[in-house]
Amino acid sequence: MAEDELSRVFAALADPTRRGIVARLAVGDAGVVELAEPYDVSVQAVSKHLKVLEDAGLVSRSRDAQRRPCHLEAEVFDLMTKWIERYRREAEERFTRLDAVLADMEAEEAPETQEPRRKGAAS
Amino acid sequence: MSTNTKPETTIKANPDLPTIEIVREFDAPPERVFRAWTDPELFAKWVGPRNLTTKVDHWDCKTGGGYRYRNLRDGEEIASFFGSFHEVRTNERLVQTFTWEGQPDGVSLETMTFEALGDGRTRIVSLGVVESMEIRDMILSSGMDTGVVEGYEKLDELLAAQR
Numbered sequence: 001m002a003e004d005e006l007s008r009v010f011a012a013l014a015d016p017t018r019r020g021i022v023a024r025l026a027v028g029d030a031g032v033v034e035l036a037e038p039y040d041v042s043v044q045a046v047s048k049h050l051k052v053l054e055d056a057g058l059v060s061r062s063r064d065a066q067r068r069p070c071h072l073e074a075e076v077f078d079l080m081t082k083w084i085e086r087y088r089r090e091a092e093e094r095f096t097r098l099d100a101v102l103a104d105m106e107a108e109e110a111p112e113t114q115e116p117r118r119k120g121a122a123s
Numbered sequence: 124m125s126t127n128t129k130p131e132t133t134i135k136a137n138p139d140l141p142t143i144e145i146v147r148e149f150d151a152p153p154e155r156v157f158r159a160w161t162d163p164e165l166f167a168k169w170v171g172p173r174n175l176t177t178k179v180d181h182w183d184c185k186t187g188g189g190y191r192y193r194n195l196r197d198g199e200e201i202a203s204f205f206g207s208f209h210e211v212r213t214n215e216r217l218v219q220t221f222t223w224e225g226q227p228d229g230v231s232l233e234t235m236t237f238e239a240l241g242d243g244r245t246r247i248v249s250l251g252v253v254e255s256m257e258i259r260d261m262i263l264s265s266g267m268d269t270g271v272v273e274g275y276e277k278l279d280e281l282l283a284a285q286r
Contacts, residue, residue: 010260019138084134087263092132095147097169101159102151109155 005057009076012056017041018049022058025072035070141259145249153237156245157214160235167192175201186210190219206230221251229258 013019021035036046050070053059058076061068135144149156159165163182171177171194181191191205203224209232210218217235231253238246253259 007261010263011257014256014260016139084136084263088132088134091134091145091147093173094169095132095149097173098156098159099149101165101169102149102155105155105159105165106151 008056009058012052012058015049015052017046018053021046021049021053021070022072025059025070029069029071031067031069136259136263141253141256143251143253143259143262145251146246148240148244148246150244152243153214153239153245156247157217157237160217161211163190163192181205184208184211186212229253231262 013022017039020038024030024035024038032043032046032050035050036043039046050059050061054061056076058073060071060073062071132145132147135146136142137144151159159169161184163179163184166182167177167179170192175194175196177192177194179190179192181189183189185208188208188211189206190208191203193200193203195201205222205224206220208217208219210216215237217233217237219233219235220230221233222230231251233249233251235247235249238248240246251262253262
């Protein structure tokens with residue numbers, strides 16, 4: 001998945017109403033009117049939100065029927081999970097370097113000492 | 124003491140607030156972890172990606188102090204950062220702001236706590252807060268373009284040589 005596509009996914013989910021719609025669709029497919037019910041907004045406003053979710057590839061809508069139920073594309077969320085995992089690994093990489101620095105510091109602080117748990121008297 | 128249980132970083136991005144929480148445990152007491160975080164020479168050794176050099180220009184690590192550092196690749200500056208040390212509570216807590224100069228209007232507020240776990244270990248909890256969900260998600264996505272895989276390979280080599 002291209003990076004700008006992922007940016008669109010995250011931008012789409014940056015809105016609380018759209019996150020609410022996604023949460024509702026996670027339970028099962030639903031039409032626009034149903035989706036608009038919990039919100040104090042027009043059906044048109046919800047349609048606009050749906051368009052953003054569709055453009056981000058999060059939601060698909062069947063073309064044929066009048067009701068055009070909306071469907072959540074769950075695999076997009078798998079990609080997002082991988083993406084956050086990449087960020088996590090980057091942080092882990094940084095902290096692994098910090099582990100090495102801490103190990104060096106321990107060696108320098110107490111080269112001869114047998115009691116690594118006590119703070120060294122010298123500093 | 125020196126058991127090498129695989130440390131794991133956990134990341135939590137709150138679905139309703141523009142925050143990133145990072146938790147990690149270290150096999151060192153809080154005093155040492157705090158020093159590695161607040162001494163500019165030690166900080167520069169681990170903070171930046173492996174293929175970059177970190178150069179600290181300014182570092183005044185006390186409550187009300189500030190800092191600035193740059194990342195260099197082959198001597199050429201590719202990013203710079205600055206911020207304030209809002210509160211420095213030795214061995215316990217560090218509160219600071221963080222701005223990437225490439226986006227000078229953006230600022231995150233970062234609170235780090237250094238929690239003694241006993242047995243000479245420390246848990247770090249870092250909570251970062253930014254202005255909006257969009258910016259938070261942009262930060263989360265920043266790992267996409269940093270040649271991460273290459274970095275891991277170099278790091279693996281380094282660690283294999285050291286241990």
